[in-house]
Amino acid sequence: MEKLNFLQMLKKGSKLYSILTGTCPKCQNESMYLDKNPFHLMNTLKMHENCSHCGLKYQIEPSFFYGAMYVSYGLNVALGIAAFIISYVILNSSLKTAFIAIIASLVILYxxxxxxxxxxYINMFVSYDPNFKK
Structure with missing residues (x-):
């Protein structure tokens, strides 16, 4: 029964779907980013101005995504702790190797x-609207 609930969270209409796919949080029909590959580093943060389906303006106010820095900090801390636990606790590596694992994981997953x-961050402020019609 719990597996069914988790799969429901991954379907269109959930915040988790929008977060994992990078789609518009309001209609979830279009990617917010110009380039879907995040490893094209020159285009990683380049976004459409508006959603072509529902018209949502992604930069809700000037400098809106500065608040995402706080979310980024939290994600990086969680990633560093996970890398440390996997490297040092589970794989029984040295502290030096664990430190290298933390740095490598942060750089690779940046x-x-x-x-x-x-x-x-944008999903904290905008919710999915299944009844929205353009």
Whole structure:
């Protein structure tokens, strides 16, 4: 029964769906980003101005996504703790190796953290509207 609830959270209409896919939080029909590949580093944060389906303006106010820095900080701390636990506790590596694992994971996953923090932040303020018609 709980597995069914988790799968429901991944379907269109949930905040988790919008966060994981990077789609418009209001209609979830279009990617917010110009380039879907976050590893194209020059385009990682380049976004459409508005959703072409529902017209939602992504930058709700000037400097809106500065608040995503706080979300990014939290994601990076969680990622660093996870890397430490996996490296030092589970794999029984040295502290030096654990530190290298933390730095490597933060550098490699940096584009995902950037986009993920923006996705989480905008979903804090905009909710899915299944009845919205353009």
């Amino acid at each position: 584009p995902y953290v950037l986009r993920g923090s923006r996705n989480i």
